[in-house]
Amino acid sequence: MRKILHWTIFSILCLIAGWYIAHLYDFIPMNMPYGVDSFLRGLLSLFGLNDLANPDDMEVLAMLLYWLVSSVLFGVLLLTGKGYLCSRNQRLWLLLTASLIGGWILECAAIAFVPFVSRAFASLNSEQAVHNALVAYWVGGAIFVGAIFFASRRGAKRYRANTL
Numbered sequence: 001m002r003k004i005l006h007w008t009i010f011s012i013l014c015l016i017a018g019w020y021i022a023h024l025y026d027f028i029p030m031n032m033p034y035g036v037d038s039f040l041r042g043l044l045s046l047f048g049l050n051d052l053a054n055p056d057d058m059e060v061l062a063m064l065l066y067w068l069v070s071s072v073l074f075g076v077l078l079l080t081g082k083g084y085l086c087s088r089n090q091r092l093w094l095l096l097t098a099s100l101i102g103g104w105i106l107e108c109a110a111i112a113f114v115p116f117v118s119r120a121f122a123s124l125n126s127e128q129a130v131h132n133a134l135v136a137y138w139v140g141g142a143i144f145v146g147a148i149f150f151a152s153r154r155g156a157k158r159y160r161a162n163t164l
Contacts, residue, residue, distance in 0.1 A: 010078065018071025021105055025066050027112030028121070030130050032062050040065065077101045095149055102149075103142025110137060 124130050
């Protein structure tokens with residue numbers, strides 16, 4: 001019974017966090033990427049729904065896709081941090097996963113809430129430039145988050161060594 005409660009709380013937490021992370025991605029001033037549009041159209045044709053009654057439904061489906069992906073990535077981050085996906089000897093996997101997911105969240109938050117980054121992003125005029133900027137912000141965010149994790153881990157080791 002305790003395990004069921006644990007996994008229920010974990011699932012609810014992942015869905016709520018995924019919802020907020022998906023809304024961060026929704027704040028980015030750009031059109032739906034071609035890959036997302038193609039993926040959704042492929043899924044619709046797979047299920048026999050070649051045309052939608054309302055064209056705005058495609059944006060809602062994209063938002064649901066972003067919510068699903070964000071929830072899964074947040075769940076992987078939590079499971080990795082909890083130690084389910086890596087043993088104590090595989091801390092590099094934890095650092096890499098956390099920095100990549102944290103960099104993606106930081107990228108979305110920076111584009112959505114930092115005014116000069118948002119204006120610079122909105123001034124891009126081609127889809128390839130938008131994609132390159134997204135990748136550059138993501139890599140920069142991942143390096144930043146990874147450096148913070150690495151520094152905090154080293155600081156924690158020094159603190160433990162000095163207090164004993």
